[in-house]
Amino acid sequence: MSSLHLAILAPLIVSIFIPLFYKIFRRIHTGWFVLPLPILLFVYFLSILPITMSGKSLIKIINWIPSLGINFTVKVDGLGLLFSLLITGIGALVVLYSIYYLAKNKEKLNHFYVYLLLFMGAMLGVVLSDNLIVMYAFWELTSFSSFLLIGYWYERDKSRYGAQKSMLITVFGGLAMLGGFILLYIMTGTFSFTELMSQANDIFNHALFVPALLCILLGAFTKSAQFPFYIWLPDAMEAPTPVSAYLHSATMVKAGIYLVARFTPVFGEHYLWFWLVTGVGILTMIWGSVFAVKQTDLKAILAFSTVSQLGLIMSLLGAGAAAHHYKFLDENIFTVAVTAAIFHLINHATFKGSLFMVAGIVDHETGTRDIRKLGGLIHFMPITFTISIIGAFSMAGLPPFNGFLSKEMFFTAMVHVTEMDIFNLETWGILFPVFAWIASIFTFVYSMILVFKTFTGKYQPEKLEKIPHEASIGLLISPAILVSLVIIFGFFPNLLSDSLISPAMASILPSLLGAGEEFKVHISFWHGINIELFMTLGVIILGVFLYQTLSRWKPIYKSIPEKLALNRFYDFLIEGVQSGSYTFTKSYMNGSIRSYLVYVFAFFIFILATTLIGKNAITFDTSNVSSIGVYEVILAIFVVLGSICILFAKSRMTSIILLGAVGYTVSLFYVLFRAPDLALTQLVIETISVALFLVCFYHLPKLRKFETRMSFKLTNALISIGVGAVVTLIALSAHSSKLFDSISQYYVENTYKEAAGKNMVNVILVDFRGFDTLFEITVLAIASLGIFGMIKLRLNRRKEG
Template sequence: MSTGLVVLLLIILAGVAPLTRRYLKGMAGWIYAVFPFGGFVYYLSLLPRINAGEVITERFSWIPVYGIDFSFYVDGFGVLFSLIVLGIGTFIMVYAGYYMKPYPMKGRFLGYLALFMASMLGIVVSGNLITMFVFWELTSISSFMLIGYYHEKPEARMAALHALLITGFGGLALIGGFVLLAIPYGTYELSVILTDPAAIQNSNLYVPALLLILVGAFTKSAQFPFHFWLPGAMAAPSPVSAYLHSATMVKAGVFLLARLNPVLGGTDLWMILLTTFGATTMVVGAWLSITQTDLKRILAYTTVSALGTLVLLIGTGTKYAINAAIIFLLVHALYKGTLFMMAGNIEKMTGTRDITKLGGLYKYMPFAAVVMGLALVSMAGIPPLLGFIGKELIYEAKMYAPTARVVLIAASFFTNVVLVFLSFRLFFDVFKGTEPSYEKKPAAPSLALIIGPFFLVLASLVLGVYPTAIATPLTSQAVLSISPFIEAITLKIWHGFNLVLGLSALTVLSGYLMYRHKKKVFIVADKLNIKYFTREFSRTFTTSIDSFLVFAKGQTKNLQHGYHRFYLMTVFVVASVLVWTMIWRADPIILEINFSEMPLNLVAVVVLIIAAALSAVTSHSRVIALVAMGVIGFGIAIIFIAFSGTDLAITMILVETLMIILAMALLLQLPAYKIYSDTGARMRDGLVAVLVGSFMMVMVLQAGTSQLGEPISEFFKEKSYTEAFGRNIVNVILVDFRALDTLGEITVIAIAALGIYSMIKFTKNKQV
């Protein structure tokens, strides 16, 4: 078994799931979950090797010409992240298998989920920037499918589109950044790049590469001002939010920053940008979460805030900050996954996720209440859960921050107070308090729905209680991967009475007081929101997209006017003018026509063609014009025969025949013949025709006289039978030497035929 194989297996699962779901019925989620669970166990088994300081790499040649390989690079950080992706993924599969039961196309949903899982895992274990980018884009695409799963709802489609546009925009920036980053190294391999930060930092490509990569990471991780797509994406089914929007996809940006920290990090610019954006996002996310009433949107804004915290910590880059980032990453994944799944459960059981319409649920689902309660304790940062250790470390990191200590401490104090407040609110307003009238009687969630939240909370409890024994081995090596010069802190739950503990206690107290006076808090927050935060980013984004579409439509209307004659005219004029300029600037024109060599019968044919052309132009009847065109076509076919181009002649005759049949079929539909064009238009058309005709003539004559090189026909003549076993050169060229071109051509005609077909059918339906 190998690291890449897990990714491959998940991709296979993505293809298999939609086909097999219907046979597995309710068991589908459990069975599919075996795949990520197997991967989880495998990566867990790698842990001893990783902790011994080994980095596991694999490499498959992909596009060797450009130095792009499919390579995998598993170090401490990669393994920690893969465990999160696969561990939570296992539970999500079980949960989704059951949660999606009442909806159509659940097989496809599970397939997308597996595809997402594979690509997310791909990001964290890939060892080549290009490989990583491919997986990165795959997560964007699969998340588009997942967010837009309720595709009959316009807001779901809108949210999916927002997420795709923003992350897609980020992806474009990212690939640019990657290309720039790779230039000084001459390779995309992480194993080379990570060891030599000086190469990029001393080059003048550093700033552009850094900025582009940051745009990529910030869009993916919903940093301010790109944060709005994440709450919008709450239109997705709960399993998606629990997986993509808590632990995995949104963390991809954070992952990237941490992964590239050894190369790009440590400079002033890096620190300023990351701390500024991270801190802003952290505070804005926390602030906006206060007034939300939808359970999932509350969680989404706290996620935004948490992502900001992570970016801030990576930007700070001190020993405590990096340790805190790793721990907080794990903490957040564990509690947020639980909370999102629980929010889904509550919605499923009661029919609403509006917190103002919930209450008194404890007596219906006591076990679920305990699970959610523990997750909230972790979120609030209260011992003995892992969340406490995370929060302590964050405060500690701020205390030792190199600059702006007071501002950063204040910002994270505010954020944590809000988190405590929300923890109280999410527990007491949902499970306690007065019970509103529910549409249906709430029931306790079934095993498949509660098992995931239960185990995740259990993990945070165990890790919190035994930090040295269990949490440290998981995280210590990850710290070294992010920053090789920093040692891991031994995690403890009890640090003794110190300033940090005091701050923690103050946080919890303030959060509680805030909850006690929540009515006043809401009034103040609403007032401030109306006064200062009226501008909604998502609306700004929508308007700008809309106006862009209007602009594009106008452009298209100018270029694609729909008049066939003008299209033709454009093509002809451009082609002939270009060729004429070429001829003008090249050799003098040699027109050698030796009429005496021409056999008399061919002269007759040529005269016939010319006469037919003249009568086609001047005739006032469509039938005569058509017949004249036919004469021209057959005349040309005769010329082909005379020069032994049998294939061409047969094709020409068939095409001419079919053209006439087609025209005859249409003739009856047309209105009576009338002269539409005025003299000016006719003169213009005549000019175009002369231009085209003369350029064709000159080109053919030139081709006969000027010899540019060995004619390719000699090659074909020679190889046709020896290599392709065919004596008909024309056909051998079509089906063997140039088969790919022919394939393209028949694809084009098939598409054209479908276009004509649907155009005709469509107008027909409209008339009915």
């Protein structure tokens, strides 16, 4: 267990104690107990920075299931570290913000922080796992924690709807991704990402390449809310605002980006990868930005804006992957796309995080997030206004903020796409800069709406629930830190270039680097008078014009139906599946246990009999049988007689006693068959069982005066004779045919050598097959708790009912 593993697991471990802190220290906000953890982790990950800066990576392994190639391998490289810093850094700010945002005596803080820490650990696991299966497990855990956080106010209909929607879509994508991983495993025989990269060429020429690519992209697109799967993200805004800032803008939705970046070395050279990632990305960007303008809820605007910005980063990664086709490092103009992607990833986290927090502050202080009701808040909340205007200007791509720099680079990258001479880009390439430009204009417009509709304009106190005033200092710290980063990264972008961007690029485009080489990243404000500058100027001019005339052209949106076709399709699908499965289930689940058992047994007979006959498996061989002793015959007669007598028993008591008799006889069988452990266990169990049966029926009143014998039923008799016959056939055939050597010799040989025990059965139970036993006692514990609950808790239920 290395410190790296501990860093990933620490949030999960701390989360166990959160309910305790909550219960014991009621007067202290639980968030204060959580806050040190992300800060500590952030510092810890910073200390790894020198290693990745020198182009190396850190690998630690814990063997988990080595026989299946599944190990908890942690690998920190440039990309993973960048994400880890984002997760812990933004995490710390969000926790701090949440302390002031969520009131300690009104909210279920114990739930909230457990979910949040669960997410933090899971997300760190996603970005640091080198093993695909482990990564998948963490990936799904992020979906679960997102589900729980969106549904945090579960008494609201919309929260539940949003939670379910995000869960269904992201888990669907996650499963597709798992399929992709398994396809990769079939191709290469490894789940380790590092080994996968070394076999990239073999994978490229494999027949399963395209299916694996599609599956993995499906996972990335659903998680990162790309078109057409983005529909879950706007509904996810029902979560508390700190969660939206953290999961649904800065980190979790970027897991898809991470996945695409991670797999660029494997899939990047294929034309499908370029077209899907870049095409879907740019389409998402334009779609998200156009619809963001239509929204009236602050958080909805931010949600669509996040969708759009994720599309931007996605398209950059796709365009950057094309750099693989130009195998030279110097003067490779296409790598700028990857630089821009990483740079914008960081920038987006800073400005979008601050904007979400501002939206939360506005909501907190005025009681509404509807821009039709807001306005004129600049006089009441000057600091909040300053923060939001910096964030929004950065998002719009205005100098001197960091958003301007990455937006410029984005344009550069998109213009370069037209210069590529691969994948038919000579013809279609021109569309990319055009789309990018249009989307940027709309980005500008909604950024302006966000600030000026909220803070300027007419103050409408009659529409607000509270009298607005400036937020408390605690709420302002986190967004203030983020916007100061916006400014710092804007003026000194090269703080990031060597420390974070260059190592991350090395992880995405390793094939372009020779030994000891690294990407030289230099970000500058002024590129001279070039096409990007004119594009930015055009964005500003057209953007201002469109914002000014917003009221004239906004009615166009009304021609678009209120519920988008995609959402309608989703709802239709969910309802259809629900009613369809209900009708289907209703047709055979008629509430009678007997019918269910008839299904089970009929199927049992059918499937086993057809397999036995179809595989020609019925054999009968008497050469290898053991002798029959007198005692055994007597016992066999006892068992048979006992079990048949139960059929004719009239009273409950008789059948219980007969069952006990059969059980004791069976334990005598174990004695004869040299199974002392079994005999002992069976004897004691039988005693306790009979006691239990009697205790249970001791209290019960007799319902009917005359207990009746079972009436004979032909169908039942036929089915049971069938079951008996099939089992007999199986027992005979299993004995007569030995297809495999028994593995028991292994236990005989190793019981003393490996486990230093002499009783093989016990050694198998506690050592060789300890997992079975572990789960078995867990099942027992659950059964006993179930019994306890059934008997003790009914009074409460009756009161409720």
